[in-house]
Amino acid sequence: MSNMRQMRFREALREAMSEEMDRDERVFLMGEEVGHYQGAYKVTEGMLDRFGARRIIDTPIAESGFAGIGIGAAMMGLRPIVEFMTWNFSAVAFDQILNNASKVRQMSGGQFSCPIVFRGPNGSAKQVGSQHSTSMEHFYATIPGLKVVAPAFPADAKGLMKQAIRDDNPVVFIESETLYSVKGDVAEDQDAIEFGHAKIVRTGSAVTLVAYSRMTHVALDAASLLAKEGIDVEVVDLRTLRPLDEETIVRSVQKTHRCIVVHEGWSYGGVGAEIADRVQRLAFDWLEAPILRVAQLDVGMPYNARLEQACIPQPERVRDTVKRLVFRDG
Amino acid sequence: MAKESSTKASPHAHSDRFIEAATERALDVDHLAHLYRQMFLIRRVEEESARAYATGKVGGFLHLYIGQEAVGVGAIAALRPDDNVVTTYRDHGIALAKGMPAKALLAELWGKKTGCSQGLGGSMHLFDKAHNMLGGYGIVGGHIPLACGVAFAAKYQQQDRVTLCFFGEGAVSIGGFHEGLSLAALWKLPIVFICENNEYAMGTPLSRTLSIEDVSQKAEAYGMHRDRLIVDDVLDVEAHVAVAVERARKEQLPTLMELRTYRFRGHSMSDPAKYRTQLELDDHKQRDPMTRARAQLLAAGYAEDRLLDLERSAEEEVAAAVAFADDSPEPDLSLLAPTTYAGPFAY
Incomplete structure (x- = not known):
């Protein structure tokens, strides 16, 4: 080491x-x-x-x-x-x-x-x-x-x-x-990292959270909140969006049977939509719930601090979305 | 502030240096014959392209260079083979003048694998790395910053290679033109900007797109050298461009040149060119620089037999290129992934 x-x-x-x-x-x-x-x-x-x-x-x-x-x-x-x-x-x-x-x-x-x-x-x-x-x-x-x-x-x-x-x-x-x-x-000797390899930054079994860049930290914060409530989520940090490591995502979903994508920016036609498409195609038989996205609200970014924070995905919004998915039958 | 040497720019302004250079060249009959053959070859290639378009062998857009041959041929004659050229979608004549074989060009138009871009680029995107032909580009003005980057690379690597960047007068209103010129002047890039002013941006005359008549004036705001001339004589073009090329090579300074020319065909094959009169067109055809070069050769004592031989050899080259394009295979799907990414496909 x-x-x-x-x-x-x-x-x-x-x-x-x-x-x-x-x-x-x-x-x-x-x-x-x-x-x-x-x-x-x-x-x-x-x-x-x-x-x-x-x-x-x-x-x-x-x-x-x-x-x-x-x-x-x-x-x-x-x-x-x-x-x-x-x-x-x-x-x-x-x-x-x-x-x-x-x-x-x-x-x-x-x-x-x-x-x-x-x-x-x-x-x-x-x-x-x-x-x-x-x-x-x-x-x-x-x-x-x-x-x-x-x-x-x-x-x-x-x-x-x-x-x-x-x-x-x-x-x-x-x-x-x-x-x-x-x-x-x-x-000290950190060398180049090959593209196309997502990383599981927290293991869990209830839901797969897929995120990247700053939203990986939001997803991890949400995971900590959920852990306190006994819900154990897995967080996949994509690291690269193109190429996209669909294998790692799919393997995680095959384990958790549920998937939520967390990203900044609008959801319409975005990276989350692409991931949802691949997961439903490649892991359809393993899914127990619809794939959801937590993204920026579908409006321009407001200046007001409170409104801005409401537009950007927060750990609490991710937490609530996870709970909706986990307890959808309950 | 505009540079001293260029403040008198007018369509017929010749410094002593220009005249000297032009006179010296005019005596070189073999050189003029060489340029005439290039112009003749371009015109014949364009005529075959138009014919092939009509019969469906060529698809998409087709922008012909007929009437403008003396611009590309004269300008590129002022270059070394290792100098670079970047141009627009009206790129056939430029590519041939830079050394692309006619068969690679026609095969590209035909969409064949033996084309210069393996049939993936088409008429508007002609590239030939071996001849430092860095492409035809389809977004007006978008290639001008890119061409500056090519010049930047030569300077960064301390090479004395010059870049020629061609565009039409329709490009001088868009941002890419201004950002490119601004940066080229600021960073003293070895580049020559050649505005091929053919008087019409598609169907709109210059008077309705620009607040000034003299395009070369645009250089003044950037403190850049400028020059302009009416393209009657291919040797005159060469002499003028040679001065700008020399300035780029020796002093690392850019120049904006306006070359007044005229296209004999419409903007593209779908354009009947109803925005101009037959009289105007006929007038320009009578002043065709290619015909003029032929007359000059004969007047200088170049034997007509030799001239006919030269034209025959160009005809044969075109006929062979057409046959080559006809007989070539089409590219297949396996070409798409490796030409999208270097290395593994990123999906």
Whole structure:
């Protein structure tokens, strides 16, 4: 066993990027405020001093422009990391990601690849209002050609970031402002983690909760509340949304016979809908109850603190949903 | 602030340097013959494409380059083979000028596995890595930042490779154009932006889409060099583009060029081009740069027999390409997964 260190989520990301920049000259980072300002959320703190302005590049506010530059550079064999100050701002670069990054390999008959990482915080933070609280992963996860990664813990953040940078495809890397200060154990020799492997972060038998990113913590909190009432739930942390580890989900559901997906963002056509489809197809005979989703309420994010919290999935809402499912016959 | 050398840009503004370069080139008859053959080949490929479209061999959209050949041929003549080119969906002529074999192009249009993109890209998405042809793109202006990234990569890797980025005047109103130019000027990227102003954004004339008549003026806001010319003479195009290419290669500075040209066909095959008069079209056809190049060659003493041989060899190349495309197999489903992801499919 190698030595463990306590590390914050943002430090784990920074360490992953720095190690990959050390080992591969082709890797560079660009985005708004990543250099001199030390990162809007301090993820890239100190990296400009360490790697210099050639590789840590402050950009103007032009997401479509610098996302496109990253894509062109990736086609030429570089390995850009493009930071969006938040994933909300990627909406103005959506054309670049959808029409260029995800499609150039097929359009060129396999001649050109696009090894690029787009990363940044996603979903809600704290009262940042309607336009800064969108969960963009649902849009990106539908697009073949992309990979979508959404870790919940610092060790996974580090290992998956290293893999994202090494991957030969465009990777959408989903973080959360509310996770950046979360601490966790990270092995000193934490290496890249292969995509497509969900992790059971709590074992149980009554219900399978499927979650990712920040919602994994909400699901775990709900599990603690439920444990006090004698209900024992299993929590599957997806870690990557595309590829999606349906095997681990299905195996868990075959044990618990019930499934609830917990995610930020809207439920209509989202990641939860995709998981519900796969579970009913692949574990139909094991299900004892409908598959439910706990998601953002189907409205834009309100500013008012109380209303905002009511819109975002909370441990209590997850707990109540579990109880509805477990006691539906009772 | 616009750079000194470019403040006098007008359609016929020639610095001494341009004239010198053009004169020097005009004496090189074999070079002009080479460019003429390329233009002739492009036109014949386009005519065959149109014919194949009419008979259903080519599907989807088809945007022909007929009338604009001197732009792509002249501009690319100013490049080294290891320089890069990125363009729009009107990409056939550019791809051929960059070195893509006619058979790979036609097979792609036919949707065949032997096409440049194995039949997965089609007319609008022609790629040829071996010839540094980095694609035709279908979203207006969306390829301009990407082209800047190609130039950025050359600079990052300390290579002196230049990128040419083509687009129509219809692209200068969209954000991608402005973000691309802004960043290219800010970061001093080795790129030449070539606006092929063919006067119509689909069916809408420039006067109804732009507040100014001189597209190259857009460079001023970015402190970028600019140039503009009317495309009559392929050697003139080459000479002008060569100056911008040199600036990109030696000084790592971008240039915006406006090349006034004209397409003889509609926007695409479904466009009867009713927004312009026959008189206007005829007028432009009389000033066809390809015909002009032929006349120049004859006037310079290039034997007509040699010219006919050259045209015959291009005809044969096109006929062989058509036969190749006809005889080639179609791609099958097994191609889809490995061209979507490098490595295992991510589902």
